[in-house]
Amino acid sequence: MKRLLSIEFQKIWKNKASRVLSIAYFVILSLIALIASIKFDLGPIKIDLAETGIFNFPFIWHFNTYIAAILKFFLAVVIVSMMANEYSYGTLKQNLIDGMSKEEFIKSKFLTVLAFAGISTIFVFVMSLILGLSFSSYNEFSIIFSDLDYLLAYFVKLVGFFSFCLFLGILVKRSAFALGFLLIWSIFENIAYGLLKFKLFDGSEKVDTAFQFFPLESMSSLIVEPFTRLSFVKTIENQIGVDNLKNYSVDYLSIFIVLGWTVIFIFLSYKILKRRDL
Amino acid sequence: MLNRHILINRKTIILETILTITNLNKVYNKYVHAVKNLSLEIHKGNVYGILGPNGSGKSTTLGIVLNVVNKTSGDYQWFGGTMQTHDALKKVGAIIERPNFYPYMTAKENLELVCKIKNIPFTKVQEKLEIVRLTERMNSKFSTFSLGMKQRLAIASALLNDPEILILDEPTNGLDPQGIHQIRDIIRLIASQGTTILLASHLLDEVEKVCSHVLVLRKGEMLYSGTVDGMTNKQGFFELKAKDNIQLESVLENHPSVEKITEDDGKLLVYLKSDLASEELNQFLFQKNIVLQHLVKRKHSLEAQFLELTNNHQSN
Numbered sequence A: 001m002k003r004l005l006s007i008e009f010q011k012i013w014k015n016k017a018s019r020v021l022s023i024a025y026f027v028i029l030s031l032i033a034l035i036a037s038i039k040f041d042l043g044p045i046k047i048d049l050a051e052t053g054i055f056n057f058p059f060i061w062h063f064n065t066y067i068a069a070i071l072k073f074f075l076a077v078v079i080v081s082m083m084a085n086e087y088s089y090g091t092l093k094q095n096l097i098d099g100m101s102k103e104e105f106i107k108s109k110f111l112t113v114l115a116f117a118g119i120s121t122i123f124v125f126v127m128s129l130i131l132g133l134s135f136s137s138y139n140e141f142s143i144i145f146s147d148l149d150y151l152l153a154y155f156v157k158l159v160g161f162f163s164f165c166l167f168l169g170i171l172v173k174r175s176a177f178a179l180g181f182l183l184i185w186s187i188f189e190n191i192a193y194g195l196l197k198f199k200l201f202d203g204s205e206k207v208d209t210a211f212q213f214f215p216l217e218s219m220s221s222l223i224v225e226p227f228t229r230l231s232f233v234k235t236i237e238n239q240i241g242v243d244n245l246k247n248y249s250v251d252y253l254s255i256f257i258v259l260g261w262t263v264i265f266i267f268l269s270y271k272i273l274k275r276r277d278l
Numbered sequence B: 001m002l003n004r005h006i007l008i009n010r011k012t013i014i015l016e017t018i019l020t021i022t023n024l025n026k027v028y029n030k031y032v033h034a035v036k037n038l039s040l041e042i043h044k045g046n047v048y049g050i051l052g053p054n055g056s057g058k059s060t061t062l063g064i065v066l067n068v069v070n071k072t073s074g075d076y077q078w079f080g081g082t083m084q085t086h087d088a089l090k091k092v093g094a095i096i097e098r099p100n101f102y103p104y105m106t107a108k109e110n111l112e113l114v115c116k117i118k119n120i121p122f123t124k125v126q127e128k129l130e131i132v133r134l135t136e137r138m139n140s141k142f143s144t145f146s147l148g149m150k151q152r153l154a155i156a157s158a159l160l161n162d163p164e165i166l167i168l169d170e171p172t173n174g175l176d177p178q179g180i181h182q183i184r185d186i187i188r189l190i191a192s193q194g195t196t197i198l199l200a201s202h203l204l205d206e207v208e209k210v211c212s213h214v215l216v217l218r219k220g221e222m223l224y225s226g227t228v229d230g231m232t233n234k235q236g237f238f239e240l241k242a243k244d245n246i247q248l249e250s251v252l253e254n255h256p257s258v259e260k261i262t263e264d265d266g267k268l269l270v271y272l273k274s275d276l277a278s279e280e281l282n283q284f285l286f287q288k289n290i291v292l293q294h295l296v297k298r299k300h301s302l303e304a305q306f307l308e309l310t311n312n313h314q315s316n
Helices: A002-013 A016-037 A059-070 A072-088 A091-097 A102-135 A149-172 A175-200 A205-211 A215-220 A231-240 A252-275 B002-016 B058-065 B085-091 B107-118 B124-131 B147-159 B177-192 B204-210 B228-232 B245-252 B278-287 B302-315
Strands: A039-042 A045-048 B017-028 B032-043 B047-051 B073-078 B092-095 B165-169 B196-201 B213-218 B221-227 B237-242 B258-264 B267-272 B292-298
Touching: A002 A016, A002 A072, A002 A102, A002 B107, A016 A059, A016 A072, A016 A102, A059 A072, A059 A102, A059 A149, A072 A091, A072 A102, A072 A149, A072 A175, A091 A102, A091 B085, A091 B092, A102 A149, A102 A252, A149 A175, A149 A215, A149 A252, A175 A205, A175 A215, A215 A252, B017 B058, B032 B058, B032 B196, B032 B221, B047 B058, B047 B204, B058 B073, B058 B165, B058 B196, B073 B085, B085 B092, B092 B147, B107 B124, B107 B147, B124 B147, B147 B165, B147 B177, B177 B196, B177 B204, B196 B204, B204 B228, B204 B302, B213 B228, B213 B302, B221 B228, B221 B302, B228 B302, B237 B245, B237 B278, B245 B258, B245 B267, B245 B278, B278 B292
Parallel strands: B047 B196, B047 B213, B092 B165, B165 B196
Antiparallel strands: A039 A045, B017 B032, B017 B073, B213 B221, B237 B267, B237 B292, B258 B267
16 A cells, blocks of 8 residues: 555656645645735625634634635645546556556555545644644633534545546547536536426425535535524524524535545546556 | 475476467457457577568557556466466566666666666676676766667666566667667677577568467458478579570479479479479489570568468468
8 A cells, every 4th residue: 555655656746747736735725824914894785704713613624614615616626637547648557567457456546535534634634733722712622622523524525526537538438528527527417407306396405415426415404504504694694684503514425426436437547547558 | 305306396387388368359449359369488598580561569569468458358477376476577577669767767777777676786786887888878868869879778687587488578669770670689699698589570580580489360350370491491492593484484394393483583483392402403304405504492581471360360
């Protein structure tokens, strides 16, 4: 395992584009801390984000994992190109000739996915802990370490998404097309959802039940948006009279669905690699 | 002690045959039959040339045994079938068609990556770069290399693990004369060290110069398998010229060793049924009062034999 990781690490780290993207990802990730300094001053409404409680434990776990997950596209590009490059350079063929088995090849790519997701999760954990300890109004041990399942959801979300990218990279063989496919797929899921729900089934709940099994939908429902949970947003909502009964906790069904997709993507990647003549 | 002896014995027997292919078939897209029921054996210490026109299934066959092309049916075994293909390939050095490396890594880094894949220490990198004379450029990016240098790096990479067998598919393709010469020298050097080599090429003089054995493929079928000498060592022919070629021809027609005579560019090409030494022929003609202006005994080149072999089968 160490051998496979070191092979992949060398492939990615020596590539300037991948290196820059990875570094940029972690730099921007740490910039989430800068949200603390955002202060709106709109005449009568004064909002100091650091004061609104977004850095309160345990809410911060929810907020930071949600924001951090948006940045996953940086690493998605790295992962797609890491796979597609192997095809365009002909190095996939050479790796196999040099004595790597196809199984090892997929394993090394998947280990990289796990490593990226794992490092991101640890990074977000440490960063949120520091931010929280400096800004949170609650500092009791039991509160700090409650709701940690957002980090689990974040990890699973990244693993699922990166596995999807990996699969597309192997399927399409060209990074630009694979990323295009990813975009088209997300549009497809949205349009299909809209069409089915509002045209064909007349707003039926069954459509929602079915759609939670779609890959991107299941990934995005892992961590529900945290904004309407903020106290100041809630205050506004109450004033307008909107009842918000949203469930903000991590949905464990989604976790299993995303893990299921991960297994499917990795398995299909292996099958494609196995069947294709290079 | 007895056990160990048997083990060592068995090991030597197993290593003798490096690769066995039995009844191998490959069909692309359901109708292109690229390899037809091919069987062959590669033995340790020989230098094999695989000859065949473009599309004869050379690269497909190599691709299959190198784990990058899936076979349709049949079987192959590395080193007597004692290990899995990908583990066996760690003891094989191979380059196929064009050199494949990461363009953004330096020569040294690329070789180190191969070391990691093959699970060997980095110590060999320097040594192999010296063999292919790339030490000076080892810290340059692969993308800055000329084709000749890329091909040499590929050879260095294939040699990294001191392989039991070196497989080269068209190693001089697209190179300039110097490049071809350099690669050829390297191949000869490696062959002289006792490494088994499998060289696929359609450049016949290349094969003739470096190989001891030859396999001829056409349309996925084996036409000939044996030594290079066995293929070229049929009776040769004479190129003769005298003042009066007509007289020369009429005299030679009655010689028992002569099979047929053709004329080409003012010279008579005399093909033989049985062996005849130049001195003997010269003496014979002198006795008949013919003095030659030109006498050369030629062997059939591998090229001529190859063309004859492939053409014969074409007409069938």
